[in-house]
Amino acid sequence: MSWIINTLTSTIGRKVIMALTGLFLILFLTVHLVGNLQLLKNDGGESFNLYTQFMAHNPLIQAVSKGNFFFIFLHVFVSLTLYVRNKKARPIGYKVSSGNSNSSWSSRSMALLGTFILIFIFLHLYGYWFQLKYVGEPIVQMISIDGVSMHNAYALVAESFQIPGVVAFYVIAMIVLGFHLWHGFASAFQSLGLNHPKYNGIISGLGKLYAVIIPVLFMLIPIYMYLNNAG
């Protein structure tokens, strides 16, 4: 039991938790993106609706989903404790900001970027997940595919992406997510001690590639759906 308390109270232990939860969330994002790319299929939303129906009724996925929410909470909570500890250790901050000399803008702004992403997640969950799971009709229409009645999740998403403000919010949130991932990926490997002079370049390169590709693909979804369904 004492190792759990030691991990939770030491700075390095907390950084390891940040890294592990962060890497899990990176994995979630990849799976979520693959599922969401079905929104781009020109099949009236059938593939996406079958996919969300499967996700909502598979017990294993539902268990992973609970873990997902717990990891988001842990990632945010532990980051807050690290932030508060940092502030207490250096209440008036550095006299001179070192600028780009030893840290990038995205690394110094992780807390700010993370807060924006948290606000995005709250609004995002309210807009889709909450409506599908707890509200239902008449906000969410029902549809029948092959005789099976299910939520028309596609229509819910497509309707929201007809509002330019929603599309703009998603695009901005994805840019912010990109900056957060840009620093987060490499930082996670460092916290886990997985750094080796030979592989550091590859790890940081892969992290940066991921930080660009995933948000760009995510942001293409609202842009494409807006343009495709406009008029």
Ligand code: HEM
């Ligand atoms: C174009 C971008 C996105 C679209 C269209 C989208 C769509 C959706 C939809 C429809 C759901 C509800 C699924 C269901 O309950 O059956 C959902 C859930 C969720 N989304 Fe997204 N999403 C997008 C981007 C993101 C991003 C960037 C994040 C994180 C930063 C995210 C985090 C989540 C989470 C945590 C859930 C709840 C998943 C669960 O039940 O475990 N989404 N999303």
